[in-house]
Amino acid sequence: MPATPGRWWAARRGLDIGPDAILAWGVTSGADIFCWYTADPDPDRWPVLVCGRHTRDGFTLYACGMAEFLRRVLLDEFEEYPLSIDVRGGEPTFVHWLEQQRRWKAGLDPHTGEPDPFADMLPR
Known part of the structure; x- marks a missing residue:
């Protein structure tokens, strides 16, 4: 063509x-x-x-x-995986950006909500 x-x-x-x-x-x-x-x-x-x-x-x-x-x-339902990066095997979650921001300001990891060991190194 x-x-x-x-x-x-x-x-x-x-x-x-x-x-x-x-x-x-x-x-x-x-x-x-x-x-x-x-x-x-x-x-x-x-x-x-x-x-x-x-x-x-x-x-x-x-x-x-x-x-x-x-x-x-x-859910890995494609015969041939369609992406360049592999996101299979994890547990997908969604965290609203406002919740991510709240966690970050509280010194927590924005995605997991767990304590962030590097929180004191970043400006809040």
């Missing part, structure tokens, strides 16, 4: 998706970018597109929405 302006990167990977149909919504510490493919006028039907930094395929489209994609990642 010949590359057209604005589509060169997708064409290299065999996808015919231009940047005008992509909306990024997340990123991993491994530099993977989570996007929606927005070609459908109904946002409830937008599949997930992963731009993988260190994955086998640079761009992979998943026929599911964001919540289902994240559920399947966390």
